[in-house]
Amino acid sequence: MSEALSVEVPAAPTQRPASMMMRPERLAAIQPSRISITRALMNRMMRERWDISTERFDVDAAGAGTVIYSIKAPAQEFSFIAFSHPPSRKARTGRIIGRAWDMMGTLNEGPASNADIEEARRELPKLYRGRATANALVWCRSNRSMRVFDETLAALASGRQPSIDDLADVCYLMRNTGLDGNGTFGTRSFPSLGPDHALGGPLQAQLLTAYLMREYSCDLVEHLAQLQSENAVRLDPAIRRYLGVGNGSALGLIFYVHRHPWMIHSWIEAREQAIALARSLKPAGNDPRIDRLMALLSRAIVFRRQDRMVYETFSSSDEVADGLEKIVQALSQWKETGKVAGAEPHFPLNAIAVHLEGAIPPEAIETYFSLLIELVPDEADRLSALIGGDDELSVTAGETVGSLSDLIQAQYQWALNTDMSVPEARRYIWYKSETAEEPRRGAREEVPEAIDLGLDLCGGVQELLRDLKSHDADLSVARFLMRHPAHRHLVARIQSLRDLAFHTPAANINSEDFTPIDLVRLMNVGIHGIDKTRDFLGRNLRGVLFHGAPTPDEIRAGGEHFWAYPAEPSQ
Amino acid sequence: MIKETAEMLRVMPREMRMMTERVLSLTSLPKGFVLAETDLVMYSQKLGLGGFALLERRFDAFRHADTASFTILSESAGSLRLDAAGQHAWWVIPTLLDLLGELCSRTERPTIAVENCFDPAELAVALALAARRGLAVEFADNTPPVLAATARPVSGSVVDDDPILRDLHENGTEIDAALWWRIYHLAQKALTPDSVVSRRHAGPLIVTEDGTVIGRKDNDDETDISFLVAPAPEHTREGAKS
Numbered sequence: 001m002s003e004a005l006s007v008e009v010p011a012a013p014t015q016r017p018a019s020m021m022m023r024p025e026r027l028a029a030i031q032p033s034r035i036s037i038t039r040a041l042m043n044r045m046m047r048e049r050w051d052i053s054t055e056r057f058d059v060d061a062a063g064a065g066t067v068i069y070s071i072k073a074p075a076q077e078f079s080f081i082a083f084s085h086p087p088s089r090k091a092r093t094g095r096i097i098g099r100a101w102d103m104m105g106t107l108n109e110g111p112a113s114n115a116d117i118e119e120a121r122r123e124l125p126k127l128y129r130g131r132a133t134a135n136a137l138v139w140c141r142s143n144r145s146m147r148v149f150d151e152t153l154a155a156l157a158s159g160r161q162p163s164i165d166d167l168a169d170v171c172y173l174m175r176n177t178g179l180d181g182n183g184t185f186g187t188r189s190f191p192s193l194g195p196d197h198a199l200g201g202p203l204q205a206q207l208l209t210a211y212l213m214r215e216y217s218c219d220l221v222e223h224l225a226q227l228q229s230e231n232a233v234r235l236d237p238a239i240r241r242y243l244g245v246g247n248g249s250a251l252g253l254i255f256y257v258h259r260h261p262w263m264i265h266s267w268i269e270a271r272e273q274a275i276a277l278a279r280s281l282k283p284a285g286n287d288p289r290i291d292r293l294m295a296l297l298s299r300a301i302v303f304r305r306q307d308r309m310v311y312e313t314f315s316s317s318d319e320v321a322d323g324l325e326k327i328v329q330a331l332s333q334w335k336e337t338g339k340v341a342g343a344e345p346h347f348p349l350n351a352i353a354v355h356l357e358g359a360i361p362p363e364a365i366e367t368y369f370s371l372l373i374e375l376v377p378d379e380a381d382r383l384s385a386l387i388g389g390d391d392e393l394s395v396t397a398g399e400t401v402g403s404l405s406d407l408i409q410a411q412y413q414w415a416l417n418t419d420m421s422v423p424e425a426r427r428y429i430w431y432k433s434e435t436a437e438e439p440r441r442g443a444r445e446e447v448p449e450a451i452d453l454g455l456d457l458c459g460g461v462q463e464l465l466r467d468l469k470s471h472d473a474d475l476s477v478a479r480f481l482m483r484h485p486a487h488r489h490l491v492a493r494i495q496s497l498r499d500l501a502f503h504t505p506a507a508n509i510n511s512e513d514f515t516p517i518d519l520v521r522l523m524n525v526g527i528h529g530i531d532k533t534r535d536f537l538g539r540n541l542r543g544v545l546f547h548g549a550p551t552p553d554e555i556r557a558g559g560e561h562f563w564a565y566p567a568e569p570s571q
Numbered sequence: 572m573i574k575e576t577a578e579m580l581r582v583m584p585r586e587m588r589m590m591t592e593r594v595l596s597l598t599s600l601p602k603g604f605v606l607a608e609t610d611l612v613m614y615s616q617k618l619g620l621g622g623f624a625l626l627e628r629r630f631d632a633f634r635h636a637d638t639a640s641f642t643i644l645s646e647s648a649g650s651l652r653l654d655a656a657g658q659h660a661w662w663v664i665p666t667l668l669d670l671l672g673e674l675c676s677r678t679e680r681p682t683i684a685v686e687n688c689f690d691p692a693e694l695a696v697a698l699a700l701a702a703r704r705g706l707a708v709e710f711a712d713n714t715p716p717v718l719a720a721t722a723r724p725v726s727g728s729v730v731d732d733d734p735i736l737r738d739l740h741e742n743g744t745e746i747d748a749a750l751w752w753r754i755y756h757l758a759q760k761a762l763t764p765d766s767v768v769s770r771r772h773a774g775p776l777i778v779t780e781d782g783t784v785i786g787r788k789d790n791d792d793e794t795d796i797s798f799l800v801a802p803a804p805e806h807t808r809e810g811a812k813s
Contacts, residue, residue: 129752131580183585183743191730192740251773392729392736393607394704395665397672433773435765442772450763451596460603478669485638486601488608488665536775537786 013279013350015272018501024518029362033370035271036529052552073198079112101141109135137205138181156225171544174217175246179206214245238569244547252439253523258455261503262389268502270383278372279350285335296371303565315361323364393492402473414506418458424512430454458508583743587613593758598633611661649678660693671720682719703733
């Protein structure tokens with residue numbers, strides 16, 4: 001054997017295992033990235049130079065009126081029809097049980113016809129009793145952040161810009177209080193949109209609607225200021241870009257995670273594959289990609305240092321910024337010496353992650369991974385386009401009981417190992433209220449009449465395996481289910497997902513130990529791409545969508561640039 | 572596209588599945604069965620069979636449904652007789668498709684005769700649901716009814732393999748509006764009545780009995796605290812300006 005062949009070449013980094021990634025606390029640490037739906041959608045809108053324009057802005061000084069936007073993608077046109085209402089403080093809350101909304105709207109396919117507008121005007125206020133037109137994609141509602149909206153309005157009306165100190169405490173003028181689509185209220189069914197539809201990817205229609213809420217909020221405050229004063233000024237474009245749209249999310253997303261295992265798997269897999277590709281890069285110290293990475297890290301550090309939010313259970317932004325600075329130091333040291341932690345690494349970007357894992361907050365490591373994805377943009381966008389799936393389960397009837405038992409023992413050890421005999425394991429019940437169908441989670445004894453809507457994976461898998469073991473291993477699943485119909489859903493789920501790695505968080509959601517906010521955070525921060533997500537009571541998140549996103553003028557101008565992690569505009 | 576009229580509604584799969592799941596959760600059917608079989612009523616509706624009207628009509632009987640009571644009376648050379656124990660055709664269909672799928676792996680054209688089944692014409696729903704499972708099913712509405720199956724190739728994409736589901740996603744299905752709203756209100760019974768205690772089970776803040784606010788203190792969303800502690804109204808189901 002030659003000397004050259006005897007040198008051991010380390011294997012390239014691969015995607016992280018499901019046993020690590022599917023732990024709730026790791027899912028909660030995932031940070032926004034190019035794979036997040038808001039960022040992927042906005043980047044595509046910029047590349048394709050979508051044209052968003054205001055067709056009608058007919059709102060009176062009290063805030064009542066009608067607004068129409070036109071959204072032109074390269075091969076498709078959409079319209080956003082919004083109805084503005086004067087704010088009411090009665091029955092107002094960020095929860096979906098609220099009954100006061102400052103804006104209700106619909107995102108439709110095609111230009112807005114008079115019939116569409118009048119139908120929406122009549123049906124939207126009925127909400128659960130309303131019916132959408134056949135071209136409706138999403139119905140939405142939003143509320144003003146009263147203090148910030150009013151302060152901004154007063155400033156603009158008096159001819160000055162709003163105070164950044166005031167804006168930065170919230171970072172939005174209006175909050176999303178509901179996005180309903182995919183068949184709800186008769187809206188279009190998303191599986192029918194298909195891959196060639198401009199909004200055919202998961203969550204794209206909802207998140208375009210959220211972006212339009214942001215534009216609407218800025219247009220509304222400018223419009224009302226102009227109605228108040230001839231001396232009114234428009235928002236500085238830098239401030240307008242800095243403002244996102246608020247978002248509150250909570251327990252309903254745990255239901256979403258369990259009902260969309262293909263989507264969850266494909267999104268996590270796309271991100272993990274992109275990260276693995278980036279960790280496998282072997283750049284030289286003077287590679288321009290390293291300069292870009294360091295610039296992005298610096299941008300993220302400034303963003304975190306300027307973050308004024310207070311988090312209850314997550315790492316503070318200063319702690320995250322400290323961690324990111326350690327990454328920058330390690331990168332700088334490698335550029336200077338070629339070494340990471342005293343060794344010359346084959347894969348330096350990977351070596352830095354390995355070196356700092358556990359030494360800095362997980363949010364900092366995941367921010368680093370998110371920024372690494374920017375070094376492989378084409379591959380990341382290709383992987384991003386693959387996200388989705390039917391999310392339909394079916395039974396494989398010919399499989400044997402023995403084979404299914406083996407599958408469960410191979411893939412669900414985490415569930416089998418969960419102690420379901422202690423009272424704490426079943427302390428909570430998941431249900432929906434009659435009022436606005438709000439997802440709720442409470443101690444079982446407090447709502448004895450509630451029907452349990454949660455997916456009890458741990459208890460269900462343990463009972464299923466026990467029953468499987470009570471039959472001959474050669475028995476078919478068909479005949480097993482004839483005797484045990486209660487296991488039908490779980491059997492279909494386990495069989496249908498057998499080839500996927502990242503479909504189900506390893507969590508007993510009924511347990512005292514489970515923190516719902518972890519999975520809400522996976523959805524909001526990682527998948528949606530929401531920044532500054534403040535947590536409340538371990539179950540609610542409030543954050544900022546499209547924080548720093550380009551304005552319609554910038555989208556129309558085309559090109560693509562990194563817009564996330566906006567710095568506070570200077571005043 | 573189906574045109575809406577004043578009397579008919581175009582309803583979509585998500586809504587039909589949700590209403591079915593909720594209504595069936597009020598019956599004796601086990602949760603694990605209900606979650607797996609929310610398409611039965613929707614397909615029946617789409618195929619012009621009993622659909623949601625039948626669900627409404629049979630609801631009281633479904634309170635005593637027993638899906639674990641079926642027995643195989645005889646079996647030989649790909650021919651099987653199943654006793655449905657007087658259960659409704661919808662609840663037998665999953666077992667029929669399972670058994671036909673299993674038998675198809677070792678027999679060319681298995682058949683199952685279904686005895687003692689209620690509303691047997693509804694067994695025709697099995698023909699549509701079989702597509703995504705890689706089965707082509709024929710149905711002879713004899714006494715007893717007989718289903719025969721052959722294997723058919725599938726692409727792996729349920730929407731592509733199942734033309735009825737694709738049509739449902741694209742066009743929904745028509746339903747009498749009054750019937751739909753009756754189903755909607757029946758389904759609402761599966762939800763939990765609102766109460767001050769229950770309101771504490773969600774949201775960024777909790778108002779305790781003594782008025783103390785736990786959780787989000789800045790009240791940046793201008794929550795009307797009185798709204799959270801008010802007694803539940805008589806009728807709150809719409810939760811909207813209706």
